[in-house]
Amino acid sequence: MGPSVLVVMLTVAPLQVRVLEREHPSSVRVTGTVSCGEATVPGPVEVTVGARELRVGETTCAEVVVTQATVTVGDVTRTYPGTLRLSLDGASVRLVDELDVETYLPSVVEAEAGGQKPAALEAQAVVSRTFALASRRRHRDYDLCDLSHCQLFRGTSSDEASRAAVAKTKGQVLLSGSVALKPVYFHASCGGHTSSAREVFGEDSGGPGVSDAEAGSVRCHDAPDFAWSFVLERAKASEALGGRDDVPVVEVLRRDEGGRVIELKLFGHRMTGSDFLSRAGRAFGWQALRSAKFQVEEVEGVVRFTGAGRGHGVGLCQAGAQSLAQRGVDAKGILARYFPDARLADVAGFTR
Ligand SMILES: [Zn+2]
Numbered sequence: 001m002g003p004s005v006l007v008v009m010l011t012v013a014p015l016q017v018r019v020l021e022r023e024h025p026s027s028v029r030v031t032g033t034v035s036c037g038e039a040t041v042p043g044p045v046e047v048t049v050g051a052r053e054l055r056v057g058e059t060t061c062a063e064v065v066v067t068q069a070t071v072t073v074g075d076v077t078r079t080y081p082g083t084l085r086l087s088l089d090g091a092s093v094r095l096v097d098e099l100d101v102e103t104y105l106p107s108v109v110e111a112e113a114g115g116q117k118p119a120a121l122e123a124q125a126v127v128s129r130t131f132a133l134a135s136r137r138r139h140r141d142y143d144l145c146d147l148s149h150c151q152l153f154r155g156t157s158s159d160e161a162s163r164a165a166v167a168k169t170k171g172q173v174l175l176s177g178s179v180a181l182k183p184v185y186f187h188a189s190c191g192g193h194t195s196s197a198r199e200v201f202g203e204d205s206g207g208p209g210v211s212d213a214e215a216g217s218v219r220c221h222d223a224p225d226f227a228w229s230f231v232l233e234r235a236k237a238s239e240a241l242g243g244r245d246d247v248p249v250v251e252v253l254r255r256d257e258g259g260r261v262i263e264l265k266l267f268g269h270r271m272t273g274s275d276f277l278s279r280a281g282r283a284f285g286w287q288a289l290r291s292a293k294f295q296v297e298e299v300e301g302v303v304r305f306t307g308a309g310r311g312h313g314v315g316l317c318q319a320g321a322q323s324l325a326q327r328g329v330d331a332k333g334i335l336a337r338y339f340p341d342a343r344l345a346d347v348a349g350f351t352r
């Protein structure tokens with residue numbers, strides 16, 4: 001199977017995005033065109049969890065299918081494009097939205113980069129499209145979740161600028177090493193240098209990390225988290241992360257060329273920088289350690305982290321992209337800076 005055939009298949013099949021999973025809904029209010037088995041039920045209806053099947057009024061079925069769906073779960077009401085499929089998942093209702101990638105993207109661009117300049121939004125659209133199409137079955141039973149683990153997705157977007165960015169870049173993806181459709185990533189701000197997916201995630205995609213400096217100034221310098229610090233008492237760290245008394249809280253073992261901590265010891269336990277960030281985030285909140293690009297010193301029972309940037313640092317630096325867009329650089333120019341080894345390709349061209 002040649003690469004173009006593969007790209008066509010990846011492009012044509014609808015994406016399956018699981019939505020509202022965190023809410024664990026036992027009851028979902030739905031409007032739209034609702035079918036439950038053979039029956040078509042006029043909305044609005046309440047879909048609830050039955051013994052072995054879903055329940056819509058007196059009717060039961062294994063799967064409820066809704067088009068033009070507006071869904072209310074607790075306080076959250078969202079409208080979903082595409083076809084929404086509801087099924088039983090233990091004691092809650094599982095909602096999976098099946099939709100074309102171009103229909104999926106406006107909400108992602110709005111949620112992840114809303115308010116940015118058009119060229120930055122277009123660069124985001126290309127990165128998010130590439131990520132989505134290259135991330136089939138990132139989850140076992142569906143392609144993508146609607147959280148930042150994959151990409152934020154909140155249903156239909158009415159943000160004109162995000163919709164325009166998706167339309168203008170329709171079908172455009174980045175091919176890693178100029179040939180392969182692999183996931184590419186983005187983050188809020190790199191703090192001066194990005195990192196490779198190979199170093200941070202152990203994945204071979206997206207190319208090398210790059211300097212985000214140009215003519216002596218760093219592009220994401222104005223980002224709110226360009227420079228940050230976090231101070232932690234050793235006793236607190238020990239309590240939250242399970243420490244020993246005879247070793248430093250954090251000992252950096254290896255950094256990449258972007259300055260990110262790739263490997264460290266936490267109370268003598270070897271782990272990756274990413275794992276450490278997740279553990280610290282769960283223990284102290286996601287505002288505490290904002291990236292793995294940090295220096296650390298421990299003095300008299302106080303651990304001080306001094307860091308730069310926010311997020312994992314791989315791929316597109318969103319704050320840098322915005323700064324380039326403000327200076328008149330177009331989306332292609334922005335992408336070329338953060339993905340120097342990638343080629344912008346038009347997958348829509350294969351399917352026309
Ligand atoms: Zn996910």
Ligand SMILES: [Zn+2]
Nearest residue numbers: 190212220317
């Ligand atoms: Zn940057």
